[in-house]
Amino acid sequence: MDKKFLLAPMATLSHEAFRRSVQKFGGCDEYFNEMINAPSLLHKGRFEKFYTLTGDTPESQKLVWQITGTTAEPMAQAAQILSELPGIGIDINMGCSAPQIANTGAGISWMLKPVAETQNLVRKVKSALENCAKDGKTPSRLSVKLRLGADNFTESGFFSFTDMLVSEGVQQLTLHPRTQKEKFARALPRYEYAEKLSLRYPQIPIIVNGEIKDKKSLDYALKCAPHVNGVMIGRAAASQPWIFAKLKGILPEEKLDMLNFALDFISDVEKFQPPEFFQTRLQRFFAYYCQNFSFAGYFKTQMLNAKNNEDARERLFQYFEKCPEDRLKKI
Numbered sequence: 461m462d463k464k465f466l467l468a469p470m471a472t473l474s475h476e477a478f479r480r481s482v483q484k485f486g487g488c489d490e491y492f493n494e495m496i497n498a499p500s501l502l503h504k505g506r507f508e509k510f511y512t513l514t515g516d517t518p519e520s521q522k523l524v525w526q527i528t529g530t531t532a533e534p535m536a537q538a539a540q541i542l543s544e545l546p547g548i549g550i551d552i553n554m555g556c557s558a559p560q561i562a563n564t565g566a567g568i569s570w571m572l573k574p575v576a577e578t579q580n581l582v583r584k585v586k587s588a589l590e591n592c593a594k595d596g597k598t599p600s601r602l603s604v605k606l607r608l609g610a611d612n613f614t615e616s617g618f619f620s621f622t623d624m625l626v627s628e629g630v631q632q633l634t635l636h637p638r639t640q641k642e643k644f645a646r647a648l649p650r651y652e653y654a655e656k657l658s659l660r661y662p663q664i665p666i667i668v669n670g671e672i673k674d675k676k677s678l679d680y681a682l683k684c685a686p687h688v689n690g691v692m693i694g695r696a697a698a699s700q701p702w703i704f705a706k707l708k709g710i711l712p713e714e715k716l717d718m719l720n721f722a723l724d725f726i727s728d729v730e731k732f733q734p735p736e737f738f739q740t741r742l743q744r745f746f747a748y749y750c751q752n753f754s755f756a757g758y759f760k761t762q763m764l765n766a767k768n769n770e771d772a773r774e775r776l777f778q779y780f781e782k783c784p785e786d787r788l789k790k791i
């Protein structure tokens with residue numbers, strides 16, 4: 461397939477330990493990091509360094525650092541700092557509609573504010589990236605991840621917004637084609653809008669995102685948006701870190717040891733996350749990973765109740781002792 465595969469930014473999930481799980485199967489073309497709050501990064505909070513830990517593998521060159529914030533200046537400064545790290549570039553989060561983000565003026569709010577304010581943000585971030593590209597180096601790529609906008613969005617309003625982004629020098633757009641309030645469980649994303657973006661801006665890559673979880677859903681998204689340059693996958697990569705290899709048709713024949721895979725993930729979390737984050741990181745990952753098993757609901761509850769990493773390991777051993785047939789799986 462000539463399309464790129466991208467790992468979605470997912471708060472508490474898209475970190476180095478999780479990327480390593482994906483990389484075990486050959487990885488993907490771009491890894492979006494979980495969103496990084498710009499003011500917190502600038503204030504050098506106690507945990508901020510863990511958001512940018514990469515472990516320095518060649519795959520780190522494929523990182524995209526997503527920033528979130530409510531005002532332009534700190535976001536431009538954060539973009540500058542992050543552009544010094546390994547990776548492809550900086551992404552501005554204009555799509556997150558979770559109330560705790562959107563209500564503060566971050567995420568999708570950037571699509572709803574007076575356009576001049578968002579234009580100022582893009583301009584500031586772009587110029588920060590250009591100013592810090594030293595010695596004739598190409599500046600880091602600037603991309604934006606967005607939704608369709610408010611529930612009463614109009615097509616003309618949406619395109620005048622994306623026209624502004626592209627004319628300000630945004631070099632890649634990822635569209636999760638749902639409105640602010642459309643939840644995952646509701647209707648399918650409106651993939652045709654990604655197609656419209658591809659035809660409108662042939663000069664930049666357009667990435668489609670949302671509900672792609674297997675060959676059938678991939679084929680459907682690409683049938684609706686055949687000209688997109690890539691496909692971004694979030695939740696399905698958390699339940700099946702091998703999904704990119706599966707969709708590319710390069711999965712190894714042999715069965716996967718699901719217990720050892722999970723144990724490796726916990727060890728990587730210990731390497732790349734602070735102890736204060738262990739519980740949330742494990743809980744979020746296992747909420748998805750446990751979907752692979754015969755007694756998914758029971759297993760998930762067991763893992764969500766783990767008190768610490770040792771307890772999580774113990775619960776893994778117990779599950780596979782009870783259900784040995786789940787341990788070696790053809791994925």
Ligand SMILES: Cc1cc2nc3c(=O)[nH]c(=O)nc-3n(C[C@H](O)[C@H](O)[C@H](O)COP(=O)(O)O)c2cc1C
Nearest residue numbers: 468469470471494495553636670671672693694695
């Ligand atoms: C747990 C979780 C955390 C997320 N965090 C972010 C984030 O930090 N930045 C962002 O732009 N989108 C975030 N999203 C949205 C995803 O990037 C993606 O757009 C959405 O999950 C739809 O893709 P999917 O159907 O492949 O999961 C998050 C989604 C989930 C499920």
